Amino acid sequence: MTTEIKVPVLPESVADATVATWHVQVGDKVSRDQVLVDIETDKVVLEVQAVVDGVITEISQAEGATVLGEQVIAILTEGDASAEVSAPAAAKPAAAAKSVPAATAVKVIDIIVPVLPESVADATVATWHVATGDTVSVDQNLVDIETDKVVLEVVAQDNGVIGKIIHVEGDTVLGSQVIGQLNAGATASAPAATSEDAISSDELASPSVRRLMTEKGLTAANVTGTGKGGRISKEDVEAAANKPAPAPAAKPAAAPVAQDLGERTQKRVPMTRLRKTIAKRLLEAKNSTAMLTTFNEVNMKPIMDLRKQYKDLFEKTHDTRLGFMSFYVKAVTEALKRFPAVNASIDGDDIVYHNFFDISIAVSTPRGLVTPVLRDADQLGMAAIENGIRDLAIKGRDGKLSIEDMTGGNFTITNGGVFGSLLSTPILNLPQAAILGMHKIQDRPMAVDGKVEILPMMYLALSYDHRLIDGKESVGFLVAIKDLLEDPTRLLLDI
Structure with a gap:
């Protein structure tokens, strides 16, 4: 048995109405008293409810269509969905709707921004890898969402066709916000209509x-x-x-840049969210902390000799190469144990002393410098440290770092030496209290026991927040790292 869904009786003063919003689609099961559609008049919005349980088998008036009082706008079939259903007629009530089996109905799936962590207010649509009408497969990456810290991938939940892209690249979006639609089950040759038909x-x-x-x-x-x-x-x-009229554009004081360039060209691109966040945090670190930097130098010959002697055996045993970073991390972790203030942070008027050792490792990525965290470094062996840093570097290069990888960290190590830097002053990674800069290893003449020797030397730079760390502690911390690196046996003997 079928039931006609009609526009409610309109008041005498209202000539016609508009189909505002359909809350159901053809093929949907509905229950009695469920709101099916909103009808908008000049004064109010009227809700049309289902009078019986059943299935929507036909919608003859699409959203935006102008209708009259008591006009039939859809058909509801009581009972199961075994009956045939009719596709929307898209505001053409006089035309007969085509019938298709309910089993072939295409499901519209919303493409949604992932849930963002509490510390992330919003995100940016970075890159759409598909366009409207493209055929996609389940788990295919559709769009990259860029937050202040990481890039999140949104994948297809089913096979189908991209029906609509609501937010384009560069748009600012919120967590769980709909940014597009996927017609699950549709094909490129015969795509189904989206939940919203095109309107004039x-x-x-x-x-x-x-x-x-x-x-x-x-x-x-x-x-x-x-x-x-x-x-x-x-x-x-x-x-x-009520929008104020735009102010007239000010006349440029000088000739346009394009004329000054002549035949030369330039390119202007918007700053990425990650780059803007990096700039904001660096300025905040300089403006909100009493940052100082102390320097020292370390003779790297003992570590280089140790690596040369054991690197092949180490790689054969642990299936990973023995680099310098594992020595740096080990030395830093041991020095942090001796100087707890360097492993602390300021929270308002409180000092928070951390009884664990999460080390942030600065990693250069195509999108900018990030600092993923190596957790519980004091509990890791040399091989585990090397593997952990390698995994973080690969994730950063491929844009796979997660929010968890980026959250936390008590102390940062940055190695500008890999790019050839001989000496620099690193900037604090807030809310941390200190950061260690490693640099290029370079042969230099050094005075050793009254003789001049050529040694592989490296400068160390420790930037620290003087509000929390005194000069004595900062210098002692850096000297402890120097001693541990120049005599790596101390790392094994814990002396």
């Missing part, structure tokens, strides 16, 4: 909204619709009417 400019607004735009002297081109499918509401019209 005349259908962007209801009669009451069009009348209000006329009163305000506005057209659809002057108003940005925030409703489904870009439909315009009264609030949109009021916002556009």
Whole structure:
């Protein structure tokens, strides 16, 4: 048995109405008293509810269509969904709707921004890897979402066709926000209609909204619709009417840059969210801390001799190469144990002393410098440290670092020596209290026991927050690292 879904009786003063929002689609099961559609008049929005349980088998009036009182706008079939259903007629009530089996109905899946951590307010749509109409497969990466710390991948939940892209590259979005739609089960040769059919400019607004735009002297081109499918509401019209007129552009004081360049060219690109965050944090570190830097130098010959002697056996035993970073991390961890203030941080008027050793490792990526965290470094052996740093570097290069990889860290190590830096002053990685800069290993003549020897020397730089760490502690900490690196046997003997 079928039941007609009709527009409610309209008051005498209301000539017609508009189908505002369908809450169901053809093929959906509905229950009695469930709201099926909103009908908008000049004054109010009327809800049309299901009078019985059943299945929506036909929708003859799509969203935006102008309808009259008691006009039939859909058909509800009582019972199961075994009956055939009809596709929407897209505002053509006189045309017969085509019937398709319910089993072939295409499901529209929202493409949603992943849930963001509490410390991340919003994100940016970085890169769409697909376009509207593209065929995609399950688990295929559709779009990259860039946060202040990491890039998140959004994958397809099913096979189908991209039906709509709501937010384009560069848009700022929130967690769990819908940014596109996937027609699951559709094919590129015969894609199903999305949950919102295309509408003409005349259908962007209801009669009451069009009348209000006329009163305000506005057209659809002057108003940005925030409703489904870009439909315009009264609030949109009021916002556009109250929007202040743009100030006239100031005349440039000088000739345009393009004329000054002549035949030369330049390219202007927006700063990425990650780069903006890096800039903000670096400025904050310089402006909100009493940052000083102390220097020392270390003879790397003992470690280089040790690596030369055992690197082949180490790689054969642990299936990883023996680098310098494992020595640096071990030395830093031991020095942090001796100087707890360097492993602390300031939180308001409190000093937080950390009884664990999470070391941030500065990693250069195509998107900028990031500092993923090596957890519980004091509990890791040399091989585990080398593997951990390698995994973080690979994740950073491939854009696979997670929020968890980036969160926390009590002390940072940055190695500018890999790029050839001989000496630098690293900037604090807030809220940490100190950062150690390693540099290029370079042969230099050194005085040893009254004789001049050529030794592989490296400068160390420790930047620290003087509000928390005194000069005595900073110098003692750096000297402890120097002693441990120049005599790596101390790392094994814990002396």
